[in-house]
Amino acid sequence: MPTSSRFARGPASPLTLRAAAVALAGLAGATGLAACGDADAGGSGGRTEVVASFYPVAWLAGRIGGGDVSVRTLTKPGAEPHDLELTARQVADVGKADYAVYVKGVQPAVDEAVEKHAKSKSLDAASVVKTLPPPTGGEEEEHEGDHEHADTNYDPHIWLDPSRMATIATALGDRLAKADAPHAAGYRDRAKAVATELSALDRQYRDGLKTCKRNTIVTAHAAFGYLAERYGLRQVPIAGVDPTSEPSPKRIAELSGQIKTAGATTVFTETLVSPKVAQTLAKEVGVKTAVLDPVEGVAEGSSDDYLTIMRKNLETLRPALECS
Known part of the structure; x- marks a missing residue:
């Protein structure tokens, strides 16, 4: 990452030198x-x-x-x-x-x-x-070799x-x-x-998801089992562990029924993989889509990090689950 700086002429004070050392360490x-x-x-x-x-x-x-x-x-x-x-x-x-x-x-x-x-x-x-x-609910058992x-x-x-x-x-x-x-x-x-x-982030999640009308999250792949277990949610994944696996028409029909039964308002897409299947499912059932990031990678040049992404996920979950 190219940087530029200007240095004042003349002797530097000890305070200035200490500040420079801290900056260089960072x-x-x-x-x-x-x-x-x-x-x-x-x-x-x-x-x-x-x-x-x-x-x-x-x-x-x-x-x-x-x-x-x-x-x-x-x-x-x-x-x-x-x-x-x-x-x-x-x-x-x-x-x-x-x-x-x-x-x-x-x-x-x-x-x-x-x-x-x-x-x-x-x-x-x-x-x-x-x-x-x-995780259960995906179809990876049908594609063991992949x-x-x-x-x-x-x-x-x-x-x-x-x-x-x-x-x-x-x-x-x-x-x-x-x-x-x-x-x-x-x-x-x-x-x-x-x-x-x-x-502290854990406390934010516990407080933010403490009182919600719904608890089912329909996710692009089975990445959110630990989050669901920690905060009392139920994960319904479209794909299994591998986010690139394609669900069969039978699986799509099963998911449609589960979404309706649970009264879910949102199908969550994610970063790094195509949202097409999730979008098609949401359209078929008549619900919204929103991005729930599994934090598996960050785009080059992004200003986000693990903490900011997880906070955005919480902000996405709360309205979808109708949390108070």
Whole structure:
């Protein structure tokens, strides 16, 4: 990201020097996270190099690592992460990194690369939280050969529960502190701050969804099981774990009946995948559509981050569920 600045002539005061140091440290942290999406980026500049599988864990690594890490993600900005294929260079980057963070079950290629090249220096975020059974309601059982990530015995979409993300933040802070002992205090302090922010987000969701006339969310794919479980909602997914799977006419008919029975007002589309099926279903039943973001990726240049996207999701859910 090109930047420009003007420096005043003459000696700088200690206060000015301290302010400059803080600014540079912040820029270093931002640059590390900005490297997400380019696993072929340049060197880490002496910082701890962290490879992240896709956006939610890359966001955590950038916030917790700050200026002490260089974060690279294996999934390009704006790309749908579920069917990621790694290049030979990316596989090598997994092995060369000081640490890797991922969610096992989302991206089979990443799971394999970590297992072979970074097992002893990685955090599977799903291993530190209570997981839920695989989501039901999609049709992936009819397409077993197309959905390798359905082999896991749990729902991998853990990041859509802020309370679980807070637990992961604490665990990642501890792991990075052990991997880079000279900066241990910074990792743990930043992890605590991030966990506090996520706990506050959790409270916003609990308060915002406490009193609603409806509790059914019809989603583009089965990504919102943890959010539904945490806040007393019921998820009805059009597709299963894989958002690109096409529902059959039979499934569409089933969904139409479920929407009418539940009195749902909205079919939720999402970012990164085509909204056509959801829009067709909504039109057929006579309800609205709205975007509910599974936070699986953020478009390049976007000013949004995990926290702002999740807050927008809450603002989208409340009117759809007629919450007071």
